[in-house]
Amino acid sequence: MKHLKIIYFSNSWEYLLASCIVIAVLFLVLLFIKRILTAQLYKRARLTTTCWDDILAETISSTCTLSLFVFSLLSGIYILDLPDEVNNVNGHLAAVVFLFQCGLWFSKAMSCWLSVKASSRRADGTRHETINMHIIGFIIRIVIWSIVLLLILDNLGINITALIASLGIGGIAVALAVQNILGDLFASLSIAIDKPFEVGDSIVIDDLNGTVKYVGLKTTRLTSISGEELVISNADLLKSRIHNFKKMQERRMVFTIGVTFDTSSEKLRRISGIIRDIFSHIPTVRLDRVHFSSIGQSSLDFEIAYYVKDSSYTVAMDAQQEINLSLIEHFAKENIEFAFPTQTLYVTENVPGSAGT
CATH class of the missing domain: 2.30.30.60 (SH3 type barrels.)
Structure with a gap:
């Protein structure tokens, strides 16, 4: 009431009328600017594929009408002749309104960003995806409004140093008590964001x-x-x-086949060509290399590496099966035998009267 008496009885009616006109005109202008700017941003957002103009349009549209009115009211009152104490109170009130509006803007922008990220990463929208995004949004809103609240209290002259210190100590105690649960929770948020x-x-x-x-x-x-x-x-x-x-776009497969030691060098040289011809007739695979890689204990080994043009394991095994059947058919035509583990035992006969008898 004291504030109202100072405004009405310390200024002439001309100043009061001018103040009212400024309040009304400024409020209408701000509303008009908000609507025009929001309409233009939405129009631009529909013509582009980027998400940032959509987020900006949603953020501007979240501007509170009450904030615009309070800002217009304080601007109109500013032209009046008021004591310094009243002007200081008005200044603090304007700062509080501005911080509140900033909280609304940041909260809306982060909510829109999380919605866009969730929809772009998974269009079908699973239940766990929705839950994780809600949790992330809830935590971000808590952080934003906590900062806004602390700034408002500091602007009102309240010493927030002790409050921040107590919150810090309490937060450390709680974090130590539930560190395993918090670890899993933040890991879940990391999975939801990083994918x-x-x-x-x-x-x-x-x-x-x-x-x-x-x-x-x-x-x-x-x-x-x-x-x-x-x-x-x-x-x-x-x-x-x-x-x-x-x-995985392609699956790489490597396998080894062995042929017997009595395979001639001519047939060994033809084996690589036979294998390349087999792969040329299988459309789902792409041959990487084929080499006579080693001489084993019971076989001459060829190593084949190839790519399956599909990530499905079933497609890969179908291709491997076709390759194996083709190898058996072609090797049978060429009289090339697959090796199997064998041992050769040499037996010598002791002749009577030989050395050492």
Whole structure:
């Protein structure tokens, strides 16, 4: 009431009328600018493929009408002849409104960014994806509004040093008490943001092999090749080396065949050509190399490396089966025998009267 008395009784009606006109005009102008700017940004966003103009349009549209009105009100009051104490209070109020509006802008921008990131990474929107994004957004909003609240308290003249210190000590105590849970939680957030794998991916973790079925806040669950469910904590998961076969465009295969020692050098030279001809008739594979690699204990070994033009393990095994059948057919036509482990035993006969008798 004291503030209102100072405004009404310390200034003439001309100043009060001018102040009201400034408040009304400025408020209408700010509303007009907000609507025009938002419309233009949305129009531009529809014509581009980038997400940043969409985020900017959503951020501008989140401007609070009450904030614009308070800003217009304080600007209109500023032209009045007021005591310094009142002007200081108005200045602090303007700072509080500005910080509140900044909190709204940052919160909206981060929410839009998380929505765009989630939709671009996984269009079908699984349940765990939605949960993780909600958790990330909730944590970011807590951080943003905590900072805004501390800045507002500091602007109002409240000493926040002791408050920050107490929060820091309390936060350390809580973090030590639940460090394992927090480790898994932040690991889950890291998986949601960085996307080393997704639900449905076939991955290998150390000596474990399976398909990702669920990514939770604390654990990730896989279905192994043999059918059982593997449950791994998210923190341990990120400490391991992960092989993600979904990212693989081609699968490299290497195998060795051996032929008998009595195979002639002419046939040995023809083997590479036979193998190349076999691969030329299989459309799903691409031959990398074939070499007479080594002379083994019971075979002459050829090493073949090739690429399967598909990441599916079934396609790779189908191709390997076709290769093996073709090798047997062609080697049979050329009278080339596959080697198998053998040993040759030489027996000598002791002749009576020989040396040493």
